[in-house]
Amino acid sequence: MGRAPIEFYFDFSSPYSYIASEWIGALAARHARTVRWHAILLGATFQAAELKSPVSHPIKREYSLLDFERSARFAGVPLTMPQPFPIATQNAARLFWWLNAQNESRAIAWARHALRAYFTRGVNLNDPSALAGLAQEFGLLQGEAEAVWNDPVWKARLKQENEQAIAAGVFGAPFFVIDGEPFWGNDRRAQMERWLEKGPF
């Protein structure tokens, strides 16, 4: 009998989600688990829980910008904070769900490709031409990406996924669920490892 997959909620504009995206696959594999990736919009979850971005106020913003890069170095993940930041990511997320409907591995590959492009090369995922170019680089046909993100079907799908995430208790990203147990944040990695090794604690 297979073990339940690890649920992994992320936003394409979340530095801590990007860092986690670089270790979650190997962590899961070491414990014979798979990962079910969920592209969501942090704006939607923040609104539902009446929260704000950690960079919305100067005092916390200054610390957060330092901590994003330090946490990446600590995890051994390359990260250069992009400009602009944060950005709207609905188009990248709609592409994710479109790909996911065809092939889950391909959607994960897109997520990793786009997260790395934004957080290491500064490719602005909210700029239609930059995103279309990235999608072609990834292997989509010319015009295909734009058609997907303008399609009401994939707009509705992303909206539905956000609603399901909120209903599941997700209020930030990265957010993980293992065997029904929620873990919020890149910094819950050690607790997740213990859970995967030894079960509930």
Added chain:
Amino acid sequence: MGRAPIEFYFDFSSPYSYIASEWIGALAARHARTVRWHAILLGATFQAAELKSPVSHPIKREYSLLDFERSARFAGVPLTMPQPFPIATQNAARLFWWLNAQNESRAIAWARHALRAYFTRGVNLNDPSALAGLAQEFGLLQGEAEAVWNDPVWKARLKQENEQAIAAGVFGAPFFVIDGEPFWGNDRRAQMERWLEKGPF
């Protein structure tokens, strides 16, 4: 030449501060450092940075209550979430600063005593008679604690300490500063250890 102390900002009603209070002394000692404890009021720092308590909204509250206890178990620290929670802690903090003016070690002992009383025995630090009783148990004379927390001198001192913390960039608790580098949260322990072992990274 001695190394700079680790600055440690905490609130008596913060579960993550309590957990950190149980490991910060040993961590510092392993690296030949001392710890300078700062009792502050999270309400003041939240207001300055336009933040809210993690338990102010139901979605985040449910997760946070689970995570407080799980993070304590993960750290090997006994914690039973008290009722009521959170509470106002200005009186316990004024006592801390009064003790600190006489003897820093004694103030730290008070902080540990009061944090443990609230988070393991549910002693309500916002209840004047419970707090006075705890102060006597700690060794203060009858009536001494009340006189301190009603004294404008110690009210002003706590206010000043809050303002200094905010000016230093503190927006939550526990908050640490090592060699000028800020670390926010019980979950930055591993990064602090690396900093103490190997310096800036």
